[in-house]
Amino acid sequence: MSLVARHLEANGIPTLIVGSARDIVDEIAVPRFAFTDLPLGNPVGPSGDAGQQRRILTTALRFAESAVVPQSSVVIPVEWNGAQDWRATYMSIADPAALAAEGEARRARQATKKK
Amino acid sequence: MPKANRTFVSYIDKSREYYAAQGYDAPYTWASHTDAPFEPLAKPLSECRVALVTTALLSADARLEPYTAPSQPAPESLATEHLFWHKEATNTDDLGAYLPLDHLTALASEGIIGSLAPRFAGIPTVYSQRRTNRWAETIREALAEDDVDLAVLTPL
Incomplete structure:
Protein backbone atom coordinates (compact mmCIF):
# COMPACT_ATOMS: atom_id res chain seq x y z
CA MET A 1 0.00 0.00 0.00
CA SER A 2 2.97 2.31 0.60
CA LEU A 3 3.90 1.84 -3.06
CA VAL A 4 0.37 2.89 -4.03
CA ALA A 5 0.69 6.05 -1.91
CA ARG A 6 3.96 6.93 -3.62
CA HIS A 7 2.48 6.37 -7.09
CA LEU A 8 -0.66 8.42 -6.42
CA GLU A 9 1.30 11.24 -4.85
CA ALA A 10 3.89 11.34 -7.65
CA ASN A 11 1.00 11.70 -10.10
CA GLY A 12 -0.85 14.53 -8.40
CA ILE A 13 -3.12 12.91 -5.80
CA PRO A 14 -2.27 13.69 -2.15
CA THR A 15 -2.34 10.64 0.12
CA LEU A 16 -2.52 9.70 3.77
CA ILE A 17 -1.75 6.23 5.10
CA VAL A 18 -3.43 5.27 8.36
CA GLY A 19 -1.74 2.08 9.45
CA PRO A 39 -2.80 -5.23 16.13
CA LEU A 40 -2.79 -5.56 12.34
CA GLN A 53 -12.26 5.08 15.31
CA ARG A 54 -13.87 8.49 14.75
CA ARG A 55 -11.31 10.23 16.93
CA ILE A 56 -8.36 8.48 15.26
CA LEU A 57 -9.67 9.22 11.76
CA THR A 58 -10.33 12.88 12.55
CA THR A 59 -6.87 13.31 14.10
CA ALA A 60 -5.25 11.62 11.10
CA LEU A 61 -7.11 13.86 8.62
CA ARG A 62 -6.19 17.03 10.49
CA PHE A 63 -2.58 15.87 10.55
CA ALA A 64 -2.71 15.29 6.77
CA GLU A 65 -3.96 18.82 6.26
CA SER A 66 -1.09 20.24 8.31
CA PRO A 77 -2.73 7.99 20.74
CA VAL A 78 -4.69 4.73 20.88
CA GLU A 79 -6.14 2.54 23.56
CA TRP A 80 -6.15 -1.24 23.12
CA ASN A 81 -8.41 -2.94 25.60
CA GLY A 82 -7.86 -6.50 24.39
CA ALA A 83 -5.05 -8.84 25.47
CA GLN A 84 -1.92 -6.76 26.03
CA ASP A 85 0.45 -9.45 24.72
CA TRP A 86 -0.63 -9.00 21.09
CA ARG A 87 2.83 -7.81 20.00
CA ALA A 88 4.39 -11.06 21.19
CA THR A 89 1.70 -13.39 19.86
CA TYR A 90 1.81 -12.14 16.24
CA MET A 91 3.91 -14.46 14.05
CA SER A 92 5.37 -16.05 17.14
CA ILE A 93 8.36 -18.33 16.66
CA ALA A 94 8.01 -19.88 20.10
CA ASP A 95 7.33 -23.32 18.60
CA PRO A 96 9.97 -23.85 15.87
CA ALA A 97 9.11 -27.52 15.30
CA ALA A 98 5.48 -26.70 14.53
CA LEU A 99 6.51 -23.88 12.20
CA ALA A 100 8.99 -26.08 10.35
CA ALA A 101 6.26 -28.72 9.88
CA GLU A 102 3.84 -26.05 8.64
CA GLY A 103 6.39 -24.84 6.10
CA GLU A 104 7.02 -28.40 4.91
CA ALA A 105 3.31 -29.04 4.53
CA ARG A 106 2.79 -25.85 2.52
CA ARG A 107 5.66 -26.62 0.18
CA ALA A 108 4.30 -30.14 -0.35
CA ARG A 109 0.83 -28.73 -1.16
CA GLN A 110 2.27 -26.22 -3.61
CA ALA A 111 4.41 -28.90 -5.29
CA THR A 112 1.29 -31.07 -5.80
CA LYS A 113 -0.65 -28.10 -7.20
CA LYS A 114 2.01 -27.45 -9.82
CA LYS A 115 1.85 -30.99 -11.20
CA MET B 1 12.41 -0.41 32.09
CA PRO B 2 15.55 -1.02 29.99
CA LYS B 3 14.94 -3.44 27.16
CA ALA B 4 16.66 -5.17 24.28
CA ASN B 5 13.90 -4.79 21.73
CA ARG B 6 11.89 -1.95 20.20
CA THR B 7 8.50 -1.23 21.77
CA PHE B 8 6.76 -1.09 18.40
CA VAL B 9 6.61 -4.32 16.44
CA SER B 10 9.07 -4.59 13.57
CA TYR B 11 7.05 -6.49 11.01
CA ILE B 12 10.05 -6.70 8.69
CA ASP B 13 12.03 -8.54 11.39
CA LYS B 14 9.07 -10.63 12.57
CA SER B 15 8.06 -11.89 9.15
CA ARG B 16 11.66 -12.66 8.17
CA GLU B 17 12.17 -14.76 11.32
CA TYR B 18 8.77 -16.40 10.99
CA TYR B 19 9.30 -17.54 7.42
CA ALA B 20 12.87 -18.58 8.17
CA ALA B 21 11.48 -20.81 10.93
CA GLN B 22 9.16 -22.31 8.30
CA GLY B 23 12.17 -23.17 6.18
CA TYR B 24 12.07 -20.32 3.67
CA ASP B 25 15.68 -19.24 3.41
CA ALA B 26 15.45 -16.29 1.04
CA PRO B 27 13.92 -13.36 2.94
CA TYR B 28 11.43 -11.03 1.23
CA THR B 29 13.08 -7.96 -0.25
CA TRP B 30 11.08 -4.90 0.80
CA ALA B 31 10.93 -1.79 -1.33
CA SER B 32 13.11 0.83 0.28
CA HIS B 33 13.45 4.57 -0.25
CA THR B 34 14.99 7.47 1.60
CA ASP B 35 12.75 10.10 0.05
CA ALA B 36 9.11 10.37 -0.96
CA PRO B 37 7.04 12.41 -3.42
CA PHE B 38 4.82 15.17 -2.06
CA GLU B 39 1.75 16.87 -3.46
CA PRO B 40 0.30 19.58 -1.18
CA LEU B 41 -3.44 19.51 -0.52
CA ALA B 42 -5.05 21.77 -3.10
CA LYS B 43 -7.70 23.04 -0.69
CA PRO B 44 -8.63 23.06 2.99
CA LEU B 45 -9.67 19.68 4.43
CA SER B 46 -13.21 21.01 4.87
CA GLU B 47 -13.48 21.28 1.07
CA CYS B 48 -11.66 18.06 0.16
CA ARG B 49 -13.28 15.08 -1.50
CA VAL B 50 -11.82 12.08 0.31
CA ALA B 51 -11.58 8.52 -1.04
CA LEU B 52 -10.66 5.36 0.83
CA VAL B 53 -8.32 2.66 -0.50
CA THR B 54 -8.21 -0.76 1.16
CA THR B 55 -6.34 -4.06 0.89
CA ALA B 56 -9.55 -6.00 1.59
CA LEU B 57 -11.43 -7.68 -1.27
CA LEU B 58 -15.14 -7.66 -2.13
CA SER B 59 -15.39 -11.43 -1.67
CA ALA B 60 -13.21 -14.41 -0.83
CA ASP B 61 -13.28 -15.68 -4.41
CA ALA B 62 -12.78 -12.27 -6.05
CA ARG B 63 -10.19 -12.07 -8.82
CA LEU B 64 -6.83 -10.73 -7.72
CA GLU B 65 -7.02 -7.31 -9.33
CA PRO B 66 -7.73 -3.73 -8.31
CA TYR B 67 -11.42 -2.79 -8.05
CA THR B 68 -13.76 0.04 -7.14
CA ALA B 69 -17.14 -0.14 -5.41
CA PRO B 70 -19.75 2.41 -4.28
CA SER B 71 -18.93 4.19 -1.01
CA GLN B 72 -22.62 4.39 -0.07
CA PRO B 73 -24.28 2.36 1.09
CA ALA B 74 -21.14 0.94 2.68
CA PRO B 75 -20.74 -2.82 2.17
CA GLU B 76 -21.84 -4.96 5.09
CA SER B 77 -18.43 -6.59 5.16
CA LEU B 78 -15.40 -7.31 3.00
CA ALA B 79 -13.16 -10.35 2.56
CA THR B 80 -10.06 -10.11 4.75
CA GLU B 81 -9.30 -13.72 5.70
CA HIS B 82 -6.47 -13.99 3.14
CA LEU B 83 -4.57 -11.04 4.66
CA PHE B 84 -1.94 -11.20 7.40
CA TRP B 85 -3.73 -9.38 10.20
CA HIS B 86 -3.56 -10.55 13.80
CA LYS B 87 -6.33 -13.15 13.85
CA GLU B 88 -5.74 -14.21 17.47
CA ALA B 89 -5.85 -10.66 18.85
CA THR B 90 -8.71 -9.02 16.97
CA ASN B 91 -11.34 -9.37 14.24
CA THR B 92 -12.50 -7.55 11.11
CA ASP B 93 -16.23 -7.79 11.88
CA ASP B 94 -16.45 -4.01 12.13
CA LEU B 95 -15.88 -2.16 8.85
CA GLY B 96 -15.22 1.04 10.81
CA ALA B 97 -11.98 -0.46 12.08
CA TYR B 98 -10.45 -0.71 8.60
CA LEU B 99 -12.69 0.95 5.99
CA PRO B 100 -14.41 3.86 7.76
CA LEU B 101 -16.87 4.88 5.03
CA ASP B 102 -19.65 5.69 7.49
CA HIS B 103 -17.31 7.71 9.69
CA LEU B 104 -16.28 9.77 6.67
CA THR B 105 -19.93 10.33 5.75
CA ALA B 106 -20.47 11.67 9.26
CA LEU B 107 -17.36 13.87 9.06
CA ALA B 108 -18.65 15.25 5.74
CA SER B 109 -22.02 16.12 7.26
CA GLU B 110 -20.20 17.90 10.10
CA GLY B 111 -18.11 19.86 7.60
CA ILE B 112 -14.77 18.42 8.76
CA ILE B 113 -14.16 17.06 5.24
CA GLY B 114 -15.85 18.31 2.08
CA SER B 115 -17.32 15.02 0.92
CA LEU B 116 -16.80 11.30 0.63
CA ALA B 117 -15.86 10.19 -2.89
CA PRO B 118 -18.60 8.14 -4.62
CA ARG B 119 -16.36 5.08 -4.84
CA PHE B 120 -13.73 3.44 -2.69
CA ALA B 121 -10.92 1.40 -4.21
CA GLY B 122 -9.31 -1.91 -3.32
CA ILE B 123 -5.96 -3.38 -4.23
CA PRO B 124 -4.92 -6.94 -3.38
CA THR B 125 -1.72 -7.48 -1.41
CA VAL B 126 0.64 -9.49 -3.59
CA TYR B 127 4.27 -10.55 -3.53
CA SER B 128 5.19 -8.78 -6.76
CA GLN B 129 6.03 -5.09 -6.40
CA ARG B 130 5.90 -4.69 -10.16
CA ARG B 131 2.29 -5.88 -10.17
CA THR B 132 1.44 -3.56 -7.26
CA ASN B 133 2.91 -0.58 -9.10
CA ARG B 134 0.94 -1.42 -12.23
CA TRP B 135 -2.26 -1.74 -10.23
CA ALA B 136 -1.53 1.56 -8.48
CA GLU B 137 -2.02 3.29 -11.83
CA THR B 138 -5.45 1.66 -12.21
CA ILE B 139 -6.37 3.02 -8.78
CA ARG B 140 -5.04 6.47 -9.72
CA GLU B 141 -7.20 6.58 -12.83
CA ALA B 142 -10.33 5.77 -10.82
CA LEU B 143 -9.57 8.39 -8.15
CA ALA B 144 -8.79 11.01 -10.81
CA GLU B 145 -12.12 10.31 -12.53
CA ASP B 146 -13.84 10.98 -9.22
CA ASP B 147 -11.91 14.26 -8.68
CA VAL B 148 -10.49 13.03 -5.40
CA ASP B 149 -8.52 15.62 -3.39
CA LEU B 150 -7.14 13.25 -0.77
CA ALA B 151 -6.76 9.47 -0.82
CA VAL B 152 -6.79 7.80 2.59
CA LEU B 153 -5.13 4.38 2.48
CA THR B 154 -5.99 2.01 5.30
CA PRO B 155 -4.04 -1.23 4.81
CA LEU B 156 -4.90 -4.14 7.08
Missing part, protein backbone atom coordinates in the same frame (compact mmCIF):
# COMPACT_ATOMS: atom_id res chain seq x y z
CA SER A 20 -0.10 -0.05 12.09
CA ALA A 21 3.01 -1.51 10.39
CA ARG A 22 5.25 1.41 11.18
CA ASP A 23 8.57 -0.09 10.12
CA ILE A 24 7.30 -1.19 6.71
CA VAL A 25 5.75 2.19 5.88
CA ASP A 26 8.86 4.01 7.11
CA GLU A 27 11.15 1.78 5.08
CA ILE A 28 9.24 2.30 1.85
CA ALA A 29 8.89 6.04 2.66
CA VAL A 30 5.54 7.71 2.04
CA PRO A 31 4.24 11.29 1.89
CA ARG A 32 2.00 11.26 5.02
CA PHE A 33 1.64 8.52 7.62
CA ALA A 34 -0.56 8.36 10.71
CA PHE A 35 0.64 5.48 12.87
CA THR A 36 -1.78 3.59 15.09
CA ASP A 37 -0.07 1.10 17.40
CA LEU A 38 -2.76 -1.57 17.18
CA GLY A 41 -6.34 -5.58 11.01
CA ASN A 42 -7.73 -2.52 12.79
CA PRO A 43 -5.69 0.42 11.44
CA VAL A 44 -8.46 2.96 12.11
CA GLY A 45 -9.22 1.83 15.65
CA PRO A 46 -10.23 -1.24 17.62
CA SER A 47 -13.05 -3.30 16.14
CA GLY A 48 -16.31 -2.38 17.87
CA ASP A 49 -15.07 0.96 19.21
CA ALA A 50 -16.72 3.52 16.93
CA GLY A 51 -15.84 6.43 19.20
CA GLN A 52 -12.14 5.71 19.07
CA ALA A 67 1.74 18.30 6.63
CA VAL A 68 4.05 20.44 4.51
CA VAL A 69 6.92 18.04 3.72
CA PRO A 70 7.12 14.41 2.54
CA GLN A 71 7.60 11.61 5.07
CA SER A 72 5.53 13.51 7.60
CA SER A 73 4.29 11.16 10.28
CA VAL A 74 2.40 11.26 13.52
CA VAL A 75 1.84 8.75 16.32
CA ILE A 76 -1.85 8.80 17.12
Whole structure:
Protein backbone atom coordinates (compact mmCIF):
# COMPACT_ATOMS: atom_id res chain seq x y z
CA MET A 1 0.00 0.00 0.00
CA SER A 2 2.97 2.31 0.60
CA LEU A 3 3.90 1.84 -3.06
CA VAL A 4 0.37 2.89 -4.03
CA ALA A 5 0.69 6.05 -1.91
CA ARG A 6 3.96 6.93 -3.62
CA HIS A 7 2.48 6.37 -7.09
CA LEU A 8 -0.66 8.42 -6.42
CA GLU A 9 1.30 11.24 -4.85
CA ALA A 10 3.89 11.34 -7.65
CA ASN A 11 1.00 11.70 -10.10
CA GLY A 12 -0.85 14.53 -8.40
CA ILE A 13 -3.12 12.91 -5.80
CA PRO A 14 -2.27 13.69 -2.15
CA THR A 15 -2.34 10.64 0.12
CA LEU A 16 -2.52 9.70 3.77
CA ILE A 17 -1.75 6.23 5.10
CA VAL A 18 -3.43 5.27 8.36
CA GLY A 19 -1.74 2.08 9.45
CA SER A 20 -0.10 -0.05 12.09
CA ALA A 21 3.01 -1.51 10.39
CA ARG A 22 5.25 1.41 11.18
CA ASP A 23 8.57 -0.09 10.12
CA ILE A 24 7.30 -1.19 6.71
CA VAL A 25 5.75 2.19 5.88
CA ASP A 26 8.86 4.01 7.11
CA GLU A 27 11.15 1.78 5.08
CA ILE A 28 9.24 2.30 1.85
CA ALA A 29 8.89 6.04 2.66
CA VAL A 30 5.54 7.71 2.04
CA PRO A 31 4.24 11.29 1.89
CA ARG A 32 2.00 11.26 5.02
CA PHE A 33 1.64 8.52 7.62
CA ALA A 34 -0.56 8.36 10.71
CA PHE A 35 0.64 5.48 12.87
CA THR A 36 -1.78 3.59 15.09
CA ASP A 37 -0.07 1.10 17.40
CA LEU A 38 -2.76 -1.57 17.18
CA PRO A 39 -2.80 -5.23 16.13
CA LEU A 40 -2.79 -5.56 12.34
CA GLY A 41 -6.34 -5.58 11.01
CA ASN A 42 -7.73 -2.52 12.79
CA PRO A 43 -5.69 0.42 11.44
CA VAL A 44 -8.46 2.96 12.11
CA GLY A 45 -9.22 1.83 15.65
CA PRO A 46 -10.23 -1.24 17.62
CA SER A 47 -13.05 -3.30 16.14
CA GLY A 48 -16.31 -2.38 17.87
CA ASP A 49 -15.07 0.96 19.21
CA ALA A 50 -16.72 3.52 16.93
CA GLY A 51 -15.84 6.43 19.20
CA GLN A 52 -12.14 5.71 19.07
CA GLN A 53 -12.26 5.08 15.31
CA ARG A 54 -13.87 8.49 14.75
CA ARG A 55 -11.31 10.23 16.93
CA ILE A 56 -8.36 8.48 15.26
CA LEU A 57 -9.67 9.22 11.76
CA THR A 58 -10.33 12.88 12.55
CA THR A 59 -6.87 13.31 14.10
CA ALA A 60 -5.25 11.62 11.10
CA LEU A 61 -7.11 13.86 8.62
CA ARG A 62 -6.19 17.03 10.49
CA PHE A 63 -2.58 15.87 10.55
CA ALA A 64 -2.71 15.29 6.77
CA GLU A 65 -3.96 18.82 6.26
CA SER A 66 -1.09 20.24 8.31
CA ALA A 67 1.74 18.30 6.63
CA VAL A 68 4.05 20.44 4.51
CA VAL A 69 6.92 18.04 3.72
CA PRO A 70 7.12 14.41 2.54
CA GLN A 71 7.60 11.61 5.07
CA SER A 72 5.53 13.51 7.60
CA SER A 73 4.29 11.16 10.28
CA VAL A 74 2.40 11.26 13.52
CA VAL A 75 1.84 8.75 16.32
CA ILE A 76 -1.85 8.80 17.12
CA PRO A 77 -2.73 7.99 20.74
CA VAL A 78 -4.69 4.73 20.88
CA GLU A 79 -6.14 2.54 23.56
CA TRP A 80 -6.15 -1.24 23.12
CA ASN A 81 -8.41 -2.94 25.60
CA GLY A 82 -7.86 -6.50 24.39
CA ALA A 83 -5.05 -8.84 25.47
CA GLN A 84 -1.92 -6.76 26.03
CA ASP A 85 0.45 -9.45 24.72
CA TRP A 86 -0.63 -9.00 21.09
CA ARG A 87 2.83 -7.81 20.00
CA ALA A 88 4.39 -11.06 21.19
CA THR A 89 1.70 -13.39 19.86
CA TYR A 90 1.81 -12.14 16.24
CA MET A 91 3.91 -14.46 14.05
CA SER A 92 5.37 -16.05 17.14
CA ILE A 93 8.36 -18.33 16.66
CA ALA A 94 8.01 -19.88 20.10
CA ASP A 95 7.33 -23.32 18.60
CA PRO A 96 9.97 -23.85 15.87
CA ALA A 97 9.11 -27.52 15.30
CA ALA A 98 5.48 -26.70 14.53
CA LEU A 99 6.51 -23.88 12.20
CA ALA A 100 8.99 -26.08 10.35
CA ALA A 101 6.26 -28.72 9.88
CA GLU A 102 3.84 -26.05 8.64
CA GLY A 103 6.39 -24.84 6.10
CA GLU A 104 7.02 -28.40 4.91
CA ALA A 105 3.31 -29.04 4.53
CA ARG A 106 2.79 -25.85 2.52
CA ARG A 107 5.66 -26.62 0.18
CA ALA A 108 4.30 -30.14 -0.35
CA ARG A 109 0.83 -28.73 -1.16
CA GLN A 110 2.27 -26.22 -3.61
CA ALA A 111 4.41 -28.90 -5.29
CA THR A 112 1.29 -31.07 -5.80
CA LYS A 113 -0.65 -28.10 -7.20
CA LYS A 114 2.01 -27.45 -9.82
CA LYS A 115 1.85 -30.99 -11.20
CA MET B 1 12.41 -0.41 32.09
CA PRO B 2 15.55 -1.02 29.99
CA LYS B 3 14.94 -3.44 27.16
CA ALA B 4 16.66 -5.17 24.28
CA ASN B 5 13.90 -4.79 21.73
CA ARG B 6 11.89 -1.95 20.20
CA THR B 7 8.50 -1.23 21.77
CA PHE B 8 6.76 -1.09 18.40
CA VAL B 9 6.61 -4.32 16.44
CA SER B 10 9.07 -4.59 13.57
CA TYR B 11 7.05 -6.49 11.01
CA ILE B 12 10.05 -6.70 8.69
CA ASP B 13 12.03 -8.54 11.39
CA LYS B 14 9.07 -10.63 12.57
CA SER B 15 8.06 -11.89 9.15
CA ARG B 16 11.66 -12.66 8.17
CA GLU B 17 12.17 -14.76 11.32
CA TYR B 18 8.77 -16.40 10.99
CA TYR B 19 9.30 -17.54 7.42
CA ALA B 20 12.87 -18.58 8.17
CA ALA B 21 11.48 -20.81 10.93
CA GLN B 22 9.16 -22.31 8.30
CA GLY B 23 12.17 -23.17 6.18
CA TYR B 24 12.07 -20.32 3.67
CA ASP B 25 15.68 -19.24 3.41
CA ALA B 26 15.45 -16.29 1.04
CA PRO B 27 13.92 -13.36 2.94
CA TYR B 28 11.43 -11.03 1.23
CA THR B 29 13.08 -7.96 -0.25
CA TRP B 30 11.08 -4.90 0.80
CA ALA B 31 10.93 -1.79 -1.33
CA SER B 32 13.11 0.83 0.28
CA HIS B 33 13.45 4.57 -0.25
CA THR B 34 14.99 7.47 1.60
CA ASP B 35 12.75 10.10 0.05
CA ALA B 36 9.11 10.37 -0.96
CA PRO B 37 7.04 12.41 -3.42
CA PHE B 38 4.82 15.17 -2.06
CA GLU B 39 1.75 16.87 -3.46
CA PRO B 40 0.30 19.58 -1.18
CA LEU B 41 -3.44 19.51 -0.52
CA ALA B 42 -5.05 21.77 -3.10
CA LYS B 43 -7.70 23.04 -0.69
CA PRO B 44 -8.63 23.06 2.99
CA LEU B 45 -9.67 19.68 4.43
CA SER B 46 -13.21 21.01 4.87
CA GLU B 47 -13.48 21.28 1.07
CA CYS B 48 -11.66 18.06 0.16
CA ARG B 49 -13.28 15.08 -1.50
CA VAL B 50 -11.82 12.08 0.31
CA ALA B 51 -11.58 8.52 -1.04
CA LEU B 52 -10.66 5.36 0.83
CA VAL B 53 -8.32 2.66 -0.50
CA THR B 54 -8.21 -0.76 1.16
CA THR B 55 -6.34 -4.06 0.89
CA ALA B 56 -9.55 -6.00 1.59
CA LEU B 57 -11.43 -7.68 -1.27
CA LEU B 58 -15.14 -7.66 -2.13
CA SER B 59 -15.39 -11.43 -1.67
CA ALA B 60 -13.21 -14.41 -0.83
CA ASP B 61 -13.28 -15.68 -4.41
CA ALA B 62 -12.78 -12.27 -6.05
CA ARG B 63 -10.19 -12.07 -8.82
CA LEU B 64 -6.83 -10.73 -7.72
CA GLU B 65 -7.02 -7.31 -9.33
CA PRO B 66 -7.73 -3.73 -8.31
CA TYR B 67 -11.42 -2.79 -8.05
CA THR B 68 -13.76 0.04 -7.14
CA ALA B 69 -17.14 -0.14 -5.41
CA PRO B 70 -19.75 2.41 -4.28
CA SER B 71 -18.93 4.19 -1.01
CA GLN B 72 -22.62 4.39 -0.07
CA PRO B 73 -24.28 2.36 1.09
CA ALA B 74 -21.14 0.94 2.68
CA PRO B 75 -20.74 -2.82 2.17
CA GLU B 76 -21.84 -4.96 5.09
CA SER B 77 -18.43 -6.59 5.16
CA LEU B 78 -15.40 -7.31 3.00
CA ALA B 79 -13.16 -10.35 2.56
CA THR B 80 -10.06 -10.11 4.75
CA GLU B 81 -9.30 -13.72 5.70
CA HIS B 82 -6.47 -13.99 3.14
CA LEU B 83 -4.57 -11.04 4.66
CA PHE B 84 -1.94 -11.20 7.40
CA TRP B 85 -3.73 -9.38 10.20
CA HIS B 86 -3.56 -10.55 13.80
CA LYS B 87 -6.33 -13.15 13.85
CA GLU B 88 -5.74 -14.21 17.47
CA ALA B 89 -5.85 -10.66 18.85
CA THR B 90 -8.71 -9.02 16.97
CA ASN B 91 -11.34 -9.37 14.24
CA THR B 92 -12.50 -7.55 11.11
CA ASP B 93 -16.23 -7.79 11.88
CA ASP B 94 -16.45 -4.01 12.13
CA LEU B 95 -15.88 -2.16 8.85
CA GLY B 96 -15.22 1.04 10.81
CA ALA B 97 -11.98 -0.46 12.08
CA TYR B 98 -10.45 -0.71 8.60
CA LEU B 99 -12.69 0.95 5.99
CA PRO B 100 -14.41 3.86 7.76
CA LEU B 101 -16.87 4.88 5.03
CA ASP B 102 -19.65 5.69 7.49
CA HIS B 103 -17.31 7.71 9.69
CA LEU B 104 -16.28 9.77 6.67
CA THR B 105 -19.93 10.33 5.75
CA ALA B 106 -20.47 11.67 9.26
CA LEU B 107 -17.36 13.87 9.06
CA ALA B 108 -18.65 15.25 5.74
CA SER B 109 -22.02 16.12 7.26
CA GLU B 110 -20.20 17.90 10.10
CA GLY B 111 -18.11 19.86 7.60
CA ILE B 112 -14.77 18.42 8.76
CA ILE B 113 -14.16 17.06 5.24
CA GLY B 114 -15.85 18.31 2.08
CA SER B 115 -17.32 15.02 0.92
CA LEU B 116 -16.80 11.30 0.63
CA ALA B 117 -15.86 10.19 -2.89
CA PRO B 118 -18.60 8.14 -4.62
CA ARG B 119 -16.36 5.08 -4.84
CA PHE B 120 -13.73 3.44 -2.69
CA ALA B 121 -10.92 1.40 -4.21
CA GLY B 122 -9.31 -1.91 -3.32
CA ILE B 123 -5.96 -3.38 -4.23
CA PRO B 124 -4.92 -6.94 -3.38
CA THR B 125 -1.72 -7.48 -1.41
CA VAL B 126 0.64 -9.49 -3.59
CA TYR B 127 4.27 -10.55 -3.53
CA SER B 128 5.19 -8.78 -6.76
CA GLN B 129 6.03 -5.09 -6.40
CA ARG B 130 5.90 -4.69 -10.16
CA ARG B 131 2.29 -5.88 -10.17
CA THR B 132 1.44 -3.56 -7.26
CA ASN B 133 2.91 -0.58 -9.10
CA ARG B 134 0.94 -1.42 -12.23
CA TRP B 135 -2.26 -1.74 -10.23
CA ALA B 136 -1.53 1.56 -8.48
CA GLU B 137 -2.02 3.29 -11.83
CA THR B 138 -5.45 1.66 -12.21
CA ILE B 139 -6.37 3.02 -8.78
CA ARG B 140 -5.04 6.47 -9.72
CA GLU B 141 -7.20 6.58 -12.83
CA ALA B 142 -10.33 5.77 -10.82
CA LEU B 143 -9.57 8.39 -8.15
CA ALA B 144 -8.79 11.01 -10.81
CA GLU B 145 -12.12 10.31 -12.53
CA ASP B 146 -13.84 10.98 -9.22
CA ASP B 147 -11.91 14.26 -8.68
CA VAL B 148 -10.49 13.03 -5.40
CA ASP B 149 -8.52 15.62 -3.39
CA LEU B 150 -7.14 13.25 -0.77
CA ALA B 151 -6.76 9.47 -0.82
CA VAL B 152 -6.79 7.80 2.59
CA LEU B 153 -5.13 4.38 2.48
CA THR B 154 -5.99 2.01 5.30
CA PRO B 155 -4.04 -1.23 4.81
CA LEU B 156 -4.90 -4.14 7.08
